[in-house]
Amino acid sequence: MKHIIPVASGKGGVGKTVLSANIGTSLARSGKTVILIDLDLGGSNLHTFLGIKNSFPGIGSIIYREEPSLESVLIKTDIPKLFFIPGDSLLPGTANLNYFTKLKLIKAIKKLNADYIILDLASGSSFNTIDFFLISPSGLIITVPEATAVLNAYSFLKSALFRLLYRSFPPKSAERIKIINMLSKHIEGTNISLRNLTEVLSSGNAESGRIVNSVIKNFAPRLILNMNKSDRDSKVAEKLIEIVHKNLNINLNLIGIAAKSDAVPLSIIKRKPLCISCPEDVFSRSIKVITDKLILK
Ligand SMILES: Nc1ncnc2c1ncn2[C@@H]1O[C@H](COP(=O)(O)OP(=O)(O)OP(=O)(O)O)[C@@H](O)[C@H]1O
Numbered sequence: 057m058k059h060i061i062p063v064a065s066g067k068g069g070v071g072k073t074v075l076s077a078n079i080g081t082s083l084a085r086s087g088k089t090v091i092l093i094d095l096d097l098g099g100s101n102l103h104t105f106l107g108i109k110n111s112f113p114g115i116g117s118i119i120y121r122e123e124p125s126l127e128s129v130l131i132k133t134d135i136p137k138l139f140f141i142p143g144d145s146l147l148p149g150t151a152n153l154n155y156f157t158k159l160k161l162i163k164a165i166k167k168l169n170a171d172y173i174i175l176d177l178a179s180g181s182s183f184n185t186i187d188f189f190l191i192s193p194s195g196l197i198i199t200v201p202e203a204t205a206v207l208n209a210y211s212f213l214k215s216a217l218f219r220l221l222y223r224s225f226p227p228k229s230a231e232r233i234k235i236i237n238m239l240s241k242h243i244e245g246t247n248i249s250l251r252n253l254t255e256v257l258s259s260g261n262a263e264s265g266r267i268v269n270s271v272i273k274n275f276a277p278r279l280i281l282n283m284n285k286s287d288r289d290s291k292v293a294e295k296l297i298e299i300v301h302k303n304l305n306i307n308l309n310l311i312g313i314a315a316k317s318d319a320v321p322l323s324i325i326k327r328k329p330l331c332i333s334c335p336e337d338v339f340s341r342s343i344k345v346i347t348d349k350l351i352l353k
């Protein structure tokens with residue numbers, strides 16, 4: 057079975073690319089075919105983490121129609137079964153993809169053939185990032201224990217859920233209008249929660265209620281807490297899961313906790329995923345646990 061795993065975060069610099077590179081490598085080492093795609097358009101740097109030169113065409117070349125398909129820009133890496141599609145670092149200026157190009161890209165990603173397709177995304181809640189994240193109902197959201205990162209992870213999930221609900225109804229529908237009205241009321245500053253939105257959308261129209269409930273039920277993002285230093289840090293993940301459930305009615309699953317390790321920045325300088333150069337490191341061991349869990353699910 058094919059698994060597409062988008063990797064997102066609310067705040068930048070929390071380890072999406074390090075985790076994508078190491079999880080991808082570790083899955084390939086476990087015998088799975090993996091394609092890593094650099095979808096951080098405007099900030100592509102996954103090649104650096106894999107020790108691959110910045111001289112290959114990638115997503116940028118497809119957007120500018122210099123290459124015909126994703127398959128034509130797929131690169132073999134040094135690691136058996138691990139393949140890579142570069143981002144736009146050769147041809148920048150693609151960060152603001154237009155709607156139809158984005159849809160074409162999403163369609164092409166879904167058609168790729170591999171056991172795991174991992175999408176390293178840009179940070180933040182732009183529509184492009186959210187739409188890439190929503191390619192799968194169970195994308196990975198990364199945070200670190202700091203309050204700002206956790207709050208941004210919450211905001212990202214909220215934006216993703218609203219977008220998912222919005223997209224579930226036809227253009228110009230009454231439901232879409234209600235969703236926009238609700239958003240413009242600045243939910244954070246009031247007591248209005250997503251639970252209220254569900255009620256508003258369900259009222260008077262049982263079918264809309266059913267759609268909303270099924271969208272929420274099928275949305276099951278997974279959380280990784282990165283740069284963990286202590287048990288106290290890991291409590292932060294529990295708190296986030298609790299608040300996401302309470303306010304957004306989403307079941308966020310904690311798939312793993314990745315330890316903070318001084319060896320991680322060094323591995324980036326050496327341009328080799330840590331799980332290969334030092335499998336005994338505390339971070340590499342966390343990656344192995346996460347990978348085993350991903351394979352089980
Ligand atoms: N577990 C860890 N232990 C120590 N350092 C880490 C760990 N994870 C990430 N880092 C460091 O954090 C920095 C940011 O990591 P990375 O580039 O993967 O984040 P990102 O979320 O992809 O950032 P961006 O939003 O800019 O794409 C890197 O310098 C990396 O060395």
Ligand SMILES: [Mg+2]
Nearest residue numbers: 072073096176
């Ligand atoms: Mg990154």
